[in-house]
Amino acid sequence: MLRAMSEDLADRLIGASELHGDFVLSSGKRSSVYFDKFRFLTDPPLLKEVAHAVAGHLPEGITHLAAPEGAATLLVAAIALETHLPIAVVRKEPKAYGTMSQVEGQAPAGAQVALIEDVSTTGHQVLKAARVLEAEGCTIGIVVLAIDRGGAEHLRDEGYWVKSVVEIRPAED
């Protein structure tokens, strides 16, 4: 049943987000298909449904949510409104003024963090954010990916507990 729900959600995420045309990917390769994660993150019913599914993966004892800066902040806001857990946003680079911090929001030392990412293909950005949070004294209690496009395996290799709402494998490379 859970599997069926997840497959239905996967179909709708792909339906909302898969664009067809002629695209240059971040790798520099051309593709006739592009997965535009903003399409589902900016659709309130889908955003709410994905946030609810992510929240369902959070174990006991999580005190804070975190996400890398960017599109994932839409998702983490929706999860926070459902779970009432405070949020940390991890910048790619430390802020150049003010707090000078690479972590914005709520990430006290000792926090048990659920690190959230919308889509992860390599796990690279999530791993980088995890290291930054750990350097602040936080513990990564779990990583939850809305969509695992391959990143989960790499993050597990690094020792993290990783769950995902749906798993999508690229149709072509």
Place this chain on the structure above:
Amino acid sequence: MLRAMSEDLADRLIGASELHGDFVLSSGKRSSVYFDKFRFLTDPPLLKEVAHAVAGHLPEGITHLAAPEGAATLLVAAIALETHLPIAVVRKEPKAYGTMSQVEGQAPAGAQVALIEDVSTTGHQVLKAARVLEAEGCTIGIVVLAIDRGGAEHLRDEGYWVKSVVEIRPAED
């Protein structure tokens, strides 16, 4: 009554977000006070309350929400969940691959957009986002600032209809 509510909310926003210490501001000036907007945007009860207040300012006929990329995406997600309006996120620069677009998410030509910003001091970033949306064929129906620190006046000078939830004037420059 509305004014009293707003003053109470202003007090709590300042209480959550005003940091005291020795800070270098974005202008390069030093200050003993720094307003860290992430503090209220990452606190779920405050985020929800501010989002509700922003939603209360939206006129009839608005079809879409928009926000500049960055911290405001936390706020616009919360407003979207309350209003069920789809979201556009406006990048500072066009994306270098994939859609190549400066506007992510939902911003079809003809959309009547409520452009949302967390804090505006000069109005500059909001104005830039408004111009980008207009170039996509959207109409800016209203600009709503969670916190007006001076930006509203500049945006009104540019011809926009601007409302704000609370108005905070910097204690020192």
